[in-house]
Amino acid sequence: MTISLSELEGVLVTDEATLTGCARDYGRVVHRMPSAVLRPAAVRDVVQALRFCCDHGLPVAARGQGHSTAGQAQVAGGLVIDMSTLQGIGPVQDGSVRVQGGATWRQVLSRTVPLGWWPPVVTGYAGLSVGGTLSMGGIGAASFRHGPQVDHVVALQVVTGEGELRTCSPSEHPELFSAVLGGVGQYGVIVEATLALTPVAPRARYHLLGYDDADAFFADLWTLTTRDRVDGLYGQILPGPEGSWSYLLHAVEFFSSTSSDSALLAGLRSAPAARTVMDLDTLAFATVVDEQLEALGLTHLPRVWRDVFLPGSCIETFVADALAELTAEELGPAGFVLVFPIRNAARSHALRLPEEERVALFDICTSGSPEDPDYVPTQLDKARAMYERARALGGTLYPIGSTPLTTEDWRTHYGSSYQALRTAKEHYDPANILTPGAEIS
Ligand SMILES: Cc1cc2nc3c(=O)[nH]c(=O)nc-3n(C[C@H](O)[C@H](O)[C@H](O)COP(=O)(O)OP(=O)(O)OC[C@H]3O[C@@H](n4cnc5c(N)ncnc54)[C@H](O)[C@@H]3O)c2cc1C
Numbered sequence: 072m073t074i075s076l077s078e079l080e081g082v083l084v085t086d087e088a089t090l091t092g093c094a095r096d097y098g099r100v101v102h103r104m105p106s107a108v109l110r111p112a113a114v115r116d117v118v119q120a121l122r123f124c125c126d127h128g129l130p131v132a133a134r135g136q137g138h139s140t141a142g143q144a145q146v147a148g149g150l151v152i153d154m155s156t157l158q159g160i161g162p163v164q165d166g167s168v169r170v171q172g173g174a175t176w177r178q179v180l181s182r183t184v185p186l187g188w189w190p191p192v193v194t195g196y197a198g199l200s201v202g203g204t205l206s207m208g209g210i211g212a213a214s215f216r217h218g219p220q221v222d223h224v225v226a227l228q229v230v231t232g233e234g235e236l237r238t239c240s241p242s243e244h245p246e247l248f249s250a251v252l253g254g255v256g257q258y259g260v261i262v263e264a265t266l267a268l269t270p271v272a273p274r275a276r277y278h279l280l281g282y283d284d285a286d287a288f289f290a291d292l293w294t295l296t297t298r299d300r301v302d303g304l305y306g307q308i309l310p311g312p313e314g315s316w317s318y319l320l321h322a323v324e325f326f327s328s329t330s331s332d333s334a335l336l337a338g339l340r341s342a343p344a345a346r347t348v349m350d351l352d353t354l355a356f357a358t359v360v361d362e363q364l365e366a367l368g369l370t371h372l373p374r375v376w377r378d379v380f381l382p383g384s385c386i387e388t389f390v391a392d393a394l395a396e397l398t399a400e401e402l403g404p405a406g407f408v409l410v411f412p413i414r415n416a417a418r419s420h421a422l423r424l425p426e427e428e429r430v431a432l433f434d435i436c437t438s439g440s441p442e443d444p445d446y447v448p449t450q451l452d453k454a455r456a457m458y459e460r461a462r463a464l465g466g467t468l469y470p471i472g473s474t475p476l477t478t479e480d481w482r483t484h485y486g487s488s489y490q491a492l493r494t495a496k497e498h499y500d501p502a503n504i505l506t507p508g509a510e511i512s
Contacts, residue, residue: 078119082156084108093151098140098473099373100447103147103508105132110156114228114236114262117152121260122234124150125502131232132506133260135173135203138196140376141473142508143255144203149504152260154202163188166268167225172202172261177358179266184354188268191217195305195409196360202261207471208253208422210432212303212323215296215412219424221252222417223267229259232500236262241419250495253422255470256506257492258499272325275302275356278336280320281345283311285394288318289387291339296412296429300324300335306410308390310399325353369405369438375450376436376472379461383429386410389464390433393457401450403438410434421492423467423484432469433461451475470509481511 085107094104106129109120124131130149137144145151154173160182161169168188170179176190177197183189192211194204205227209220217223226240229251237259239248250258282288288306295301303323311317324335332348351359381389390410402408411432415424424430435457439446454474461467468474468484482489496503496512503512 079109079116082110082112082116084110093134093137093153094145096137096139096142096144097370097374098142098376099371099441100140100375100473101142101145101508103142103145105146105151106148107150109150109152111152111154112156114157114230117157117230117260117262118234118236120150120152120234121230121232124504125233128502128504130504130507132508133172133202133206133256135200135206136175136198138199138203139207139471140374141475143470143506145508146506149507154200154260157262163268167265168268169263169265170201171263172200174201175199176201176204177361180354180357183268184271184357187270187273189271189353189357190220190266191223191269192220193357194220195411196364197358198361201264201266205252205261205264206254206256208469210411210413210469212305212321212411214414214432215304216302216414218414218416219253219422221420221422224252225265225267227251227261227265228263230262231259232502232505246491246495247499249420250492250499252420254492255421255509255511257509257511258495258505260505271353272327273353274326274330275351275353276324276326276330276332277349277351277356277359278320278322278324278332279347280322280336280339280341282318282320282341283315285316285318285387285391287340288320291320291341292410292412294339295320295322298335304412308394308408308410310402314398316394323356367405371441372403372405372438373441373447374405374436374438374473375447375454376434377454377457377474378432378434378469378472379458379466380413380424380469381431381433381461381466382425382427382464383412383431384427385464385466386431386433389461389466392460393433393435397435401437402435403440405438407436408434409436421485421488423486423488425465425467427465434469434472436472476510478512
């Protein structure tokens with residue numbers, strides 16, 4: 072299939088290397104070859120391309136940084152829109168900033184932090200695109216207090232599946248706004264987001280608290296969620312000796328001149344000898360994970376990720392059961408296990424969170440060997456099994472990962488929102504061309 076559009080000459084790319092690059096993602100498991108890649112020079116290129124694709128029934132997917140793991144940003148025989156050419160960032164005004172959908176959070180922070188502002192929630196890894204994480208939800212260390220990133224968007228500019236450029240917000244086309252936030256790219260391409268900002272101090276005190284038992288880890292995790300001075304918090308679970316697991320809390324406090332640890336850490340169960348503290352510039356703190364991941368390399372390894380949101384009331388038992396079945400070998404050389412506590416306050420978007428005020432994201436991110444034929448099928452089965460266990464307890468899927476879902480599963484996932492989202496899909500993407508890789512419809 073050939074895409075030819077004279078209006079898009081110069082921004083449509085069809086060379087083998089570019090197509091192959093967009094036929095893979097961070098998971099290195101799913102490979103779907105597009106027919107062309109659009110590198111838009113301006114929003115009007117996205118408009119033109121989507122009009123053409125709608126008229127011709129050609130499937131389309133926006134690609135942020137391609138960091139989802141199961142083909143969500145891929146499209147076989149269709150058009151990939153490489154959003155990394157739309158990375159403009161406007162001035163900070165009235166406590167918000169307008170950014171193009173392809174900008175990374177790292178770029179946003181580089182602009183706003185020196186001015187003393189930052190988004191209420193920043194993803195743990197800041198090399199993700201704004202459009203990509205707003206299409207998924209966006210969870211970070213501050214989610215324990217401020218929820219997901221989609222709760223902090225003032226307005227969006229979206230190019231719909233028909234190629235119409237629309238501004239949407241809670242008061243303008245609210246149904247489009249709600250559908251697009253956490254909507255896995257089904258209703259339009261986010262070309263611009265107006266992000267709420269909050270003042271941030273220039274320094275970050277970053278605590279790492281170690282544990283060798285889960286009870287103390289979870290007790291301190293929940294205690295820290297109630298301490299006003301904590302600005303960021305998440306947990307990590309690591310392989311320990313002889314098949315055991317050890318636990319690490321990452322807690323951060325932003326400060327201006329001096330900071331004392333006594334109130335922040337008072338009464339916690341972590342042993343003082345298992346505590347490390349670092350003082351960093353706020354911007355350096357926000358990109359600590361980026362540097363660690365980039366130093367790790369290993370980008371060629373296949374990865375199957377299991378990511379579920381759990382009701383807070385069952386997290387401890389669920390994690391214990393999952394760890395009892397998990398081995399360090401399954402995590403592989405680039406695997407990790409994370410727990411992000413999340414405050415679940417707003418529900419006016421497509422992101423599905425469990426029906427409790429306190430929930431948590433639980434990620435088992437495995438990596439394997441490209442030479443092991445059993446790695447992917449075995450881990451996909453385990454991802455599916457973990458999702459089913461979570462769902463039975465009121466959990467939901469975070470669709471960044473690899474868990475295979477059927478159309479019926481998606482219907483269950485969206486529950487009472489399903490019909491409104493179907494209506495939005497039919498209205499804003501009538502030719503059903505957008506983001507087939509997520510396999511929602
Ligand atoms: C190393 C690593 C660390 C991560 N850390 C976090 C984390 O801390 N918190 C968290 O929440 N997630 C995290 N993720 C998951 C991440 O949120 C998802 O991968 C998400 O997909 C965003 O990544 P991306 O910008 O590469 O988007 P992509 O993977 O390129 O796209 C994701 C989906 O959004 C769609 N999309 C992309 N851009 C747009 C757009 N402009 N408009 C409409 N749809 C669009 C795509 O078609 C696709 O369906 C991490 C992933 C990796 C690999």
